[in-house]
Amino acid sequence: MKRGALLADLAANFLLPWLAYRWAAPRWGEAGGLMASAVPPLVWSLGELIRHRRVDALSLLVLGGILLSGIALLLGGDTRMLLLRESLVSGLVGLAFLLSTPFGQPLLYHLALATVRRQSPDGGQRFMALWQAHPLFRTRIGRMNLVWGLGLVAETMVRAMLAWRWPPERFLLVSPWISYGFYGSLAGWTVWYRGRLKGALPPSAHQA
Template identity: 55%
Template sequence: MKIRPGFLLELVVNFLLPWLAYRLARPHVGETGALIASAVPPLVWSAIELVRFRRVDALSAMVIVGIVLSIGAMALGGSPRMLLLRESLVSGAVGVAFLLSLPMRRPLIFYLARATVAREMEGGAAHFEALWRERPGLASAMRMMTLVWGVGLTAETALRAWMALTWPIERFLVVSPFIGYGIYAGLGLWTLWYRKTMRRSVEASAQASGIVS
């Protein structure tokens, strides 16, 4: 896949700008105020998307939910272990959301994929909707990806929560990043492998159909 300008802009707005807003605001308004400031870029982006395309940006919504969860976790207390737990809330919430969306007509990854395609090509959302209706394999693949990412993110949160509550803080700080990045890397590699497998399957089916016809 080529990295398109729209995708890069989406990453900047939803990840780089919130981080910059947080870092710039924290010395002046404290951590809570800085978290609120970090929500401004994705909120503005979502408002622009709503005005232009009459839809809410899915990735921005997830980022905003994560920020809100972080602010809510601060209200639970400022103990060291609670602060360690707070780091896992976002990925855990996303994982649970993935799993809860499985019984729905369209799982959560469908909306993330459609939003990405819509930015990459003119009429991308309608094209993706058509593919969803015409290719049952796409729906099955999206549900499988939703399941795997939901289980992976939820398991990562549960493991890190157990570590934060039972391990010495120093050990957690050393080991936890390797656990988190390792799980994300594993999920990413699995996704690449699964996409290639599905693509080969679709190509093989297309060739078989051509031979039959």
């Protein structure tokens, strides 16, 4: 992503929600401020969908989170559920990772397979050959699946705790960097662990 696009994305999903809350809360109360804070990321995500006919991962989290938090509000939930709009989705994804870990093909297997298939026509065949031929490969993918599940669930729990302890304005400013810390740590660990996995497999597996 280009620097300008990244800055615009950050502004729409983090800076503008905070500014919207500061503007709306004195006029409409905390509930109105929290609802106003959900408008910029919603507009941005819909604009990206219309312009590119696709939704990136962050926009998907925002859209799904706003939908889930809106449902929670309609069912009588606290207005601060809007503060957790992204984490509601990432927490559910993390739970799906955890629940799929004991099965023969965890969620990460299917995500990785879809990724390599997009990258090259025969990528999926090579990936499935590795999966079938090397128990170590299956074990390490299962471990990565577990770590991602634990990390996403932990991020949701931390943000949920802070959402009910901190004033909304502080939460809107600080919590995105907490999420970036979790996601960055998971991504960095994944790169390191993939390198270890590649080194542990026999040379013939690299050509599978």
